Amino acid sequence: MKIACVGGGPASLYFSILMKRVDPSHDITIYERNPAGSTYGWGVTYWDELFDNLYAADPESAQTIKANSVRWNTWDARIHDRASVLIEPGDEGFGIGRRALLGILDERARSLGVRVEYEREITGQEEVADADLIVAGDGVNSALREPHAAHFGTEVRTGRNVYMWLGTTKIFTSFTFSFVETEHGWIWCYGYGFGKDHSTCVIECAPETWRGLGLHETNEADSLSLLEKLFAEVLDGHRLIGRAQPEGTAHWLTFRTVTNRRWFKDKLVLVGDAAHTTHYSIGAGTALALGDAVFLTEALHETDDLSQALASYQKERQAAIKMTRRAASNSAHFYENLTRYIDLPPMQMFALLGQRHSSWLRRLPPRVYYGAGWLGTRMARLIPARLIPARAPE
Ligand SMILES: Cc1cc2nc3c(=O)[nH]c(=O)nc-3n(C[C@H](O)[C@H](O)[C@H](O)COP(=O)(O)OP(=O)(O)OC[C@H]3O[C@@H](n4cnc5c(N)ncnc54)[C@H](O)[C@@H]3O)c2cc1C
16 A cells, blocks of 8 residues: 655654554655654653553554653642642653654654655645555644545634643653742643653643733743743752754644544545644643554554545544543643632642543532542542642641
């Protein structure tokens, strides 16, 4: 089969690896608009279940990914000036730099005979029309999806809060949440390690806080300097870094949740963020992109009928990620409605933070939810028993 993958992100690269493993005669080319070794963002998180799935699909790349990841099993949550807790031992989590992950997948794909063409932007399907299968792994703003938005049933919901995906030289050894109150409202960060020199620090706030702090009109350097002051305690005097590459720039963004009713049209199929995005606060988008690759590969090798294979991929994969998508939407809702929770007694707030994936949390008054012991999810079951005050709540 002649396959063109547009976009050299985790979804396309992993799909090409799995296809080559199943049948080395596949002729696969990946087209990536950016130069090799350059990417957006910093580190991404993943969980043990993902590693098990990766290991089953391709042990070689799974082992290299794990060897290049950092791990943590404690969670550090702080409400500035009020309380902080260390939750241990929590679920084991992993972090890996996006650049390292893409480098590993690129090398593995090439070793199996995949051609990866960097600095090659594909602006329309006609440029790769001679392929038997065209994989749109071109991310959230997919150029291949766009002209067929009506067919795919594309819907985009823009989140209310603004965020910036930053790096820092502070090495977080726990997954860290820090909520800071300003005169214009709350601002918070999620920090996690991904390598020996850097950690990720995603900073988020409501638009009113963002404007109130003047972050809508300051340049990058001034924004970072203000954020370093606000998060000085958690950053321990370390700097925030806007750009992973010298030519890049950090931007304030609003998260776009993309959904598509259909995931294929004739020989064009959507994978990863082109098909669906999940709010970053549950750290699952990369894992889902890799999982799409697994499902698509399996579907394509179950039958010789392309449209039957793509229909099966769409049906099975949409069902498999439904719960994760709902969890992501609930988590985004928690942060967009932080004022519902932030003034609760800190231990309750921290417990509910661990419950943010739950649909019931957004429907019930927080105190009722907490009091009724609606602690259904795995993480939430762990939290109440393991909250260890690092500083006594006031
Ligand atoms: C702030 C933030 C934090 C996140 N944290 C996590 C996390 O902790 N864990 C996690 O699992 N996920 C996380 N994610 C989500 C994750 O980054 C994405 O879900 C994942 O990268 C999707 O992979 P992909 O291959 O579908 O798309 P992408 O990684 O976006 O790759 C798409 C590629 O296509 C290329 N491209 C686009 N258009 C074209 C074109 N026309 N021609 C050629 N190339 C093109 C792009 O340059 C890009 O390299 C986070 C996202 C954000 C925004």
